[in-house]
Amino acid sequence: MFESILVYGLVASAILLLISLGFSITFGLSGIANLSYGGIYLSAGYLTWYLINVLQFPLFAAALTSVTLMAILGALIYRILIIRVRGNIMNEVVVTFALGLATMELFRFLGFGGYGFSLPSVASGGIRILGQAIGFQRLLIIGVAILVALLLWYFTRRTKTGLALLGMAQDEYTALSLGIDSDWSATYSCAIGAAITALAAVLIFPLGVIAIDEGYKVLIRMMAVTVLGGLESTKGLVLACIILGYFQVTVSNLASPRWTEAVFLGAILFVLAFRPSGLIGQSKELEERV
């Protein structure tokens, strides 16, 4: 029991981290809360499915293609839609939210989802860790999540472009005066975010079937994790993922899986009631935190 929680909690945390990194990086780099990533996540899943099953792409090529295409889509969403409402938080949130909703409901209407819609795993089989059977796919997810997190951390803290983007998010006018084009940096951040979300979809969907509600689930989880971890801190994000991941697995092990969602959301509300600024945030209630 304990070992099972230990191992599968880690998997759950990695999944949370992978799905929330895209949202978090876009927010961190451009200040845009892009709520369309639920739709992107689903689109990536279906696109990969389509490429593999209809166009007979090999798995790796299909995954690469859909990640690339989703990155382009993310950039296009910024260039076509978000750019027109930039600066007005309400409109940003509502436009991206509506876009994600439209994508997901459109897929539902077209009859996608359910059995028969699933992606193949990269690697079948698995090993035993602490006596727990764990598939290679899950190990891969853990590895990729850590790798992506590290890469992003390196990119934003150690490279010139990353620092420039970060500066942009913190003070747009100053960055503008230093010759950084805010629109292009936001475009990049949306593309990176969408690509990571697509990557998450390609890796996580093989664990189950592609269903519409997965899109909503992912949207809620990425929001939950970022809210809990605080929108501006990577450390907080990772911490929130680990806490929520283990929490989730513990609840579904001790109680029943149908409780997972309710308890999961309830925990976030509970934490926010006592620490409104998230786990890491320090009483920043009155300071600027959009």
Added chain:
Amino acid sequence: MKIKKGYRKERLDRGIKARVDDVFAISSYREIMYLAMPRTLFIIFLLLLPLSGSITGPYWQGVIIITCIIALLTLSWTFMYSVGLISLGHAVFFGIGAYIAGWLSSSLNLSPLITIPLAALSGAVLGALLLYPVLRLRGIYFALITFALPLFMMRLIEATGCLGGTAGLSGLHAFPSRLFASYLVIFVLLFVLFGYLKIMDSDFGLVLRAIRDSDLSVHAAGINVPLFKAQALFIGALPATFAGAFLTHYYRFVGMTAFALEYSIFPITSAVIGGTGLFPGAVLGAFILTPLSESLRAFGTLRIAIYSLLLVLFIVRLPEGLFSFIQKKYFQFERWVPLERKDDNAK
């Protein structure tokens, strides 16, 4: 928009508008009519609507009621918006109201006339309490949390199986008559619309508007911002909880669909189409959108997709909304004026 070469478009207040702007200038029936006519027409239109049911049949009578319900939700959404609280999950208020009314009706066997006000009030209090911790935060936190809340409620009811669980509560008390229900919701709609306009005009409303502009300054002005926000949340939630409670008794049923996405996305779309932040615009948006939506009911979930796309389209192309557009036409006229010096205006 077509452009006439060598001319520029000029927009001017109509003479009558300029005169009635000054309250003392209202001296003729024509001017009073000009000011009062739109709202009088609207009130008469609303009051006559249920009577048309005998001609159009019960289906459209039902549509009228749903329209008013969505209008109430939109007003509620707009009120919160005008304090700077963007709700992405208005279904939570709707559902809370609906479930409280359902529970009161099924377990205590109370009449709708008691359960509805009770459910509206206690639901609004509950909603305000639930969101109070988030109110202290600024920015998009409120939006993110409100989006998660209705889903949380749904899962909670599903998991615990309380309040009827997935099956819901049915066989609840009905209204005395359909006409009674129609007039009840129409009167409440009018009351909320003009009540909200009145509140926003008062000192209290001024503080709320100020909070939206700069809450730090309101803090510095010695005003308890979270308290005001909580009050605004309560006042804002009232019509939504009422709408939920009303619809529970109208359908004589309440189920998990009370927290459905429709009730979150319809108010936002109506508000944006009508003109975000404008109370008359909210009602206008709901009155355009809901009949349209009812005729699309056959498309099932595609409706949400259509709404969402409509929402995107309006925000990007006509962000000020239809009401401002109509208002401009009513108060101002446009004309083409020849350009004096072409070179200056070429840009």
Added chain:
Amino acid sequence: MQNEVILKVQDLSRRFGGVRAVDGISFEVKSGEALGIIGPNGSGKSTLINLITGFVKPDKGAVFYKGNNITGLKPHKIASIGIARSFQTVKPFYNLPVYKNLIIPLYSNRVKKQLKGGCMGDRDEAAMHLLEEVGFERESNLPYKITGTLPHGYLKKLELARCLCLDPEIVIVDELFSGMSMSEIASAMPIMEKIVAEGKTLIMIEHRLRELFRVVQGVMVLNFGKIIARGTPEEVVKVEEVKEAYLGKEGETVA
């Protein structure tokens, strides 16, 4: 009343990440005193104000107002007991008419009781009166304009008027003169002098020393979150550390 300590700050500290923005600052302000706070950018002046007025919570230390500990009180509480502040970057209510900006503080519990509210009531009159005092001519259309359309200098004055609305005992202004033109500063000087003459306690953060020294009797110099000098303007500019840290060439022109 005069010469009584009205504000006492004790060992106040606050870190942001690894930076000690305010590092163990202690000082006292006497009732009716006008104190200037100067120091290079990033020396912790604004954070100090935020700590005193409750906008930022201190890690350590305490603030006493008239002998009562007010550390950790909510900003609106601190404002309503009589400590009013302005913001360095103006934060007016952009979508309201100018005079309505002042209705907000006039609506607070501190002054609400004294005024009958409502449209065209005492409150509007009080707002107009205050606006006139800070240099918005009543005859001009300015008080009725939407705030967002005003030039920056007026917004600064509006910021000041919003403080004065609270009928405060301590007025804290954060870089009022920055971003104002010379003539605007010249017109704002009498207002500051009047605040002092009325016996109100004034704390001024300012970079424009010439004007500051005309208003205040005492100056406190901050650097790296610490007080490096305190005294009269003449004394302070002679301190070697101050010259190094901040005044440099400018110090000679004042002295």
